[in-house]
Amino acid sequence: MVDVATHLADLTRASSITGRERAVADLLRRQWASLVDEAKRDRLGNFIGLKRGENSATELRSLPFPGPEQQSRPGARPPGPPKIMAAAHIDSIGGMVTAIEPGGFLRFTTVGGVDRRLLMAQEVEVHGARIIPGLVGSKPPHMTTPEERSKLLPPEQLYIDTGLSEAEVKALVSLGAPVLPRYEFRQLQGERVSSRYMDNRAGVATLAVALAELQHLKHTADFYAVGTVGEEFGGLPGATTSTFEIKPDIGIAVDVTFAKHPGSEEDSFPLGGGPTIGVGPNCTPRLAKLLRQIAADLGIHYELEVMPGPSGTDAWAMQVVRGGVATGIISIPLRYMHTPVETVDLADIRAAGRLLANFVARIDSAFVEGLTCC
């Protein structure tokens, strides 16, 4: 079994602003070695782990799989076991150093949807020649007017103070160095944990739980557990290319969604109330139906997440790769998204992992043939 709390804590420690996700991919190759039959880091930096189905002889070195470039007709599916891909993005929001000011202060740009309401006095770490702790500088309240205190400074007017001299900073930091929020993984009451980067390490941990469950479940489908890069940047590059390589019959995106808390009632789901199953144009109805059926069979509580358009997950890209992929979305409720104190409930991750594993075990050739059947 996977100890979810420990695994999550390890994952949140790894550095991974969008475009620099290697530390997470490497960590997964180490920590998932016994959970997958084979693993690789692909050309774009995605982590791809393969857990073969029964009697399957698939090898990762045959990636990218060849296949018809057009929409499959019924019965036109190439031979071989069903292929299911579950994607959880491994990148995260942060910043990058853009200039070194006189005095050694660092100017930075944000990477991904950083909430600028939280930047002032935030503890950060600059990943230069070593990890350099710092604070996002701000004027002290003694010398600001009440009017100024009601305004937010744009990131261009903030800076990082490392306490080091200009010469030291120049020796350690080059432009483009990643900037990460510096917050510890903390166990709150019950099964709730809070840290930076739960978006989307919670999804990655869900894949780990699913892989662990699959050690004891019979499955004929090949299962690809993929850590995708670039999700926070937009355009979903990692999901697009990894789906192209794997050419799955079914793609499931595992990501986080909004959990309810005061001030966040709409489009938000109870923390600890189980995963959400997406419904809408990005979610193939037969898959959503099967996921709901399996959840009911296992006694897993879930919520339906209505997604009327772009789902904001990797599934949005996966669905339209090559000739199209049947897609589903499983999400973990998370409070305070894109803050350094993102909070999740471990029970939701375990439940989502079990749901995903049992889904994989339930898929056979007949089911995937049926997906393209009229």
Add this chain to the structure above:
Amino acid sequence: MLLEKLSNACGISGYEDEVRDILRRELQEHVDEMWIDTMGSLMVRKGTGPISVMLDAHMDEVGFLVGAILDDGYVKLKKVGGLDDRVLPGRQVWLTQKRIPGVIGAKAWHLTSPDERGKVIPFDQMYVDLGCKTRQEVLDLGIEPGEPVYFATTFERYSDKVVKGKAFDDRVGCTIVATILQAFSHPGLTIYGSFSVQEEVGLRGAKVAAYNLNPDLALALEGTGSANGAGVDPFDTITNLGDGPAISLMDAAGFPNLQVWEQLVKLAQESGIRYQHRRLITGGTNSGGIALQRAGIPACTIAVPCRYIHTNASLLNLDDLQGAVSLVDHFLTSLEKGDFRP
């Protein structure tokens, strides 16, 4: 390092006991007498010389009290001391001196309106999430309205000289006074160490302490604002980190005694101690409260520059701290030798 222990200790105004206990242990062997006054301030005496000097530093820090505990297990906060709303969301906190972890969350940026996105989150919309699901779960942890809440910030060295921590205002002052008592001897003086409570809510502990001690003169040792960051006009920096202790010209609580002030400047110049003046008059310090006790007590403030004071974490330069210790020691020596009489 004493500053590290004191910075990591938790003590908002009215709940200073953790800080007091550390100072008691540190000073036990170095002072002749030690007592706690009715407000909770720690008083120590060293020596019995004819001139009495009060060295004051406040033990309290800014933070919060537990306010309302909501039915669904969230905890509302009440501010203790001056805190900028902009630095609060997204912070980890400790509830009570048992350090039960919690977080001050914020609605996901994705769900905010364009209007909300550019605005400071109002304090009345903030609360602490401990992971509790009900009010009873919170109460079962021993958290009640009125319990203290602290920033969960751990002391850290950024470089040889610069350190990060919470509550440098005024644990740096406590460090200076404690160091003077531990490391130096001035038998010609009666030195009172006054580790006072409740500065952040109106200089309250120091006023009472000064009345009781009735010293011939007093120095308040403080942490003060510094803003020599990027893009700040040199005049607007208040003080510069690394340019030495600030000898205060004036603050919101009052003027220093001019003779004491002049003597401090003279000693700094003669002994080559780097010093600066504070280019800002807002913000009160204990010397203002002390100066008005009884028939008046000559007093002045010496402050160590701290960048990002009154937030979750600030920075100070250990050279500035050392400079302040040295300046106070020179001042005490000059008093002892009779070079200077208040």
